[in-house]
Amino acid sequence: MADFSEILGDVSKEKFRQTMNRLLNECFILKKNSTTASDYRFIVANQSLFEGVLDLLGYELIVREDQGVITIYNPAGTGRIRFSRLESILLLILRLLYIEKMREVSQAQEAIVLLEEILEKYGMLKLGRLRKDLLLNALRGFKRLNLIANLDRMDTGDPGIRIQIYPSILFAVTSVSLEEAYQLAQEKLAQYAGGEESIDADDESEKETDEDPAD
Numbered sequence: 001m002a003d004f005s006e007i008l009g010d011v012s013k014e015k016f017r018q019t020m021n022r023l024l025n026e027c028f029i030l031k032k033n034s035t036t037a038s039d040y041r042f043i044v045a046n047q048s049l050f051e052g053v054l055d056l057l058g059y060e061l062i063v064r065e066d067q068g069v070i071t072i073y074n075p076a077g078t079g080r081i082r083f084s085r086l087e088s089i090l091l092l093i094l095r096l097l098y099i100e101k102m103r104e105v106s107q108a109q110e111a112i113v114l115l116e117e118i119l120e121k122y123g124m125l126k127l128g129r130l131r132k133d134l135l136l137n138a139l140r141g142f143k144r145l146n147l148i149a150n151l152d153r154m155d156t157g158d159p160g161i162r163i164q165i166y167p168s169i170l171f172a173v174t175s176v177s178l179e180e181a182y183q184l185a186q187e188k189l190a191q192y193a194g195g196e197e198s199i200d201a202d203d204e205s206e207k208e209t210d211e212d213p214a215d
Contacts, residue, residue: 011046019043020053023072027081028146028168031068032110036146043070067167081145086130087138091172092189093121094148098165111166112151116159125189132157139163147172 008016019039023029031040043050044063051061059072074080083091097118101111122130136157142148147169151162 008049011049015042016046016049020050023050023070026144026146027071028166028171029070030146030166030168031065033146033149033166040068040070062171064171067170069166069168069171071168071171084138086134087141089122089125089127089189090118090135090138091142091147091169093118094142094165095169095172096121096186096189098167098169101165110164112162112164114159115154115157115161115163118163119159 019029019042022036022039023043026036029036029040029043031037033040043061044065047061047063054061054072058076059074062069062071062073064070094113097113098111101113118135119130136154139148139150139154143150145168147166149164149166151164152158152160154161
């Protein structure tokens, strides 16, 4: 069996290891994120290497250069992150807001929303009180997955907090277009609002999170 260093050739073993771990742990690598931009370029430049290793692990590498997003997919359905019902609802709301914002601006611009806009859409579902701690924990979790970034400190819970939604939000579930993603999100939220999948925000279990100095 060939030594892995021979397979890598001139590619840095340490950089490959770090980038692969980030991809597996964070799910999404973004071109327009200062934290992951170098990893994005590294994967694109060495795409065949990543595809080969991921194939051994049962994953497919998905590179969407039109959206500036790299992610992975497991056809067997394993290795997926399970969201709580509240997180699922917030994810759908963020996807709707992203699509609405991108309809308003050019693709070169960013989708930035206020926390107030998220709360307004949640309120329209009439699901009861949304606890601040559960909301902020969910948003921090989405941040770790490179789905969003907070442009202001989140710990205050101020409605004016700005949140950037990344295009990776479109790949949290499979869809072929912005319009289809928008329609699917609308339909799912309608199910929640109609009681088909009820939710009590107070009953949602909290997850331990590491505080980020920027939060």
